Amino acid sequence: MFKQIERLKYTLYAVTDRTWACQNMTLERQVEEAIMGGATLVQLREKHLSTADFIEAALSIKRVTDSYNIPLIINDNVTVAKAVNAAGVHIGQSDTTLNEARRELGNSVIIGVSVNTVAEAIEAELGGANYLGVGAIFETQSKMQVENVSKLTLKQIAKAVSIPVVAIGGINFENVDELSDTGIAGISVISAIFGADDIKNATTKLLSRVKSALGLITTHPKSVLTIAGSDCSGGAGIQADLKTIEAHGLYGMSVITALTAQNTLGVNAVHETPPAFVLKQMDAIFSDIVPEAIKIGMVANPEIIDAIANRLSDYRSNGTSVPVILDPVMVATSGSKLLSDDALDVLKSKLLRFATIITPNIPEAEILSGIKISSKADMISAAMEIERFYHGHILIKGGHLLKGSDDLLYYKGMALWFNQRRLSNENTHGTGCTLSTAIACAISQKMSIPDAVGQAKAYVTGAL
Known part of the structure; x- marks a missing residue:
């Protein structure tokens, strides 16, 4: 049995992108602001760094996430994930295969896989994926070449598998309500958090909206x-x-x-x-x-x-x-x-x-x-x-x-x-x-x- 993050922890999955980096705020500080605002999971996404620089950046971000007990996922790089002892790695259909990643990282590391169809989702779950990223759901600048996934397909994927499904792509405060009946565990966002002037406040408001949309707000005794x-x-x-x-x-x-x-x-x-x-x-x-x-x-x-x-x-x-x-x-x-x-x-x-x-x-x-x-x-x-x-x-x-x-x-x-x-x-x-x-x-x-x-x-x- 592979290690799982509890379903609720995928609620608001923050993905970094230096395109949105503020001149007056380091990436580490941006990540900390997002966590303080309520981000439940962080993925470090670095498309243009060398492996050595990626490792250095990951270690720095991990110090922040570890201090708040928030899991850090590395995007598309098994070598970096292993080097920094990250909680997990997220891979796409054209990246390292799931079997290769699992063989390299072992059974205790979380592996997420990007999928666009029900068939890909079922195959990934059978292969040992811990969660699935599905998208892009809406138009997004971070995935310009990716064909959008319909909300119907998203719902079908969530129904077809037993592992958590996270919706990806173009999701923001204004449109997250459209995902209310899809059965997803959470959303993954970049600009909705890191493109905001006030990252902490934007994250807090988005988390509340996500919980409401996904029916995660329940009344519990104190x-x-x-x-x-x-x-x-x-x-x-x-x-x-x-x-x-x-x-x-x-x-x-x-x-x-x-x-x-x-x-x-x-x-x-x-x-x-x-x-x-x-x-x-x-x-x-x-x-x-x-x-x-x-x-x-x-x-x-x-x-x-x-x-x-x-x-x-x-x-x-x-x-x-x-x-x-x-x-x-x-x-x-x-x-x-x-x-x-x-x-x-x-x-x-x-x-x-x-x-x-x-x-x-x-x-x-x-x-x-x-x-x-x-x-x-x-x-x-x-x-x-x-x-x-x-x-x-x-x-x-x-x-x-x-x-x-x-x-x-x-x-x-x-x-x-x-x-x-x-x-x-x-x-x-x-x-x-x-x-x-x-x-x-x-x-x-x-x-x-x-x-x-x-x-x-x-x-x-x-x-x-």
């Missing part, structure tokens, strides 16, 4: 990502978080930072996830379904914390900023320690700055602030101390107070109390995880921080 440890007993951690997200009618996703052997009596063992695999999980999610909110729970060692912080920084640099609800899990309800001593400094110096709100319980607030808490006045003092190094909202949970169970929401010198009578219920395993996740659910729906906390507390109280 999504919440939990980054936390697994609790085999199901009462806390990832399991509690996903149950909470589902109960709020939202779509839950997870990145597992550790496997724990625990129950309501205590934590017996912890197996930490390698930081590199934590990042693999995060990238898999953010390259496909960007969440509306992130809850972070158990992050047991400094390496994992550092990795998560660096990746959040990368996402923000690329324009993806998601509210983060950080539950600084240091001690389990049973009293078991879940955060190593050397991880605390990294948590405070690197991860806290990404949080919209943090939700420590009293023992955790004591660790963060260095202040012993035995009263509501102490809670305020601890919040003021935490505010010295963290500038978001601070929710200190009062469940460990001897009198009452009031929670404090503190932000920029303002204190808001959520008064709560102590409930007579010994089944409190996982309540902290549930509360922070419920806050994330509310924030994902654009609720204010105080309202989100209030709704989340009502949810947990009802559950207890």
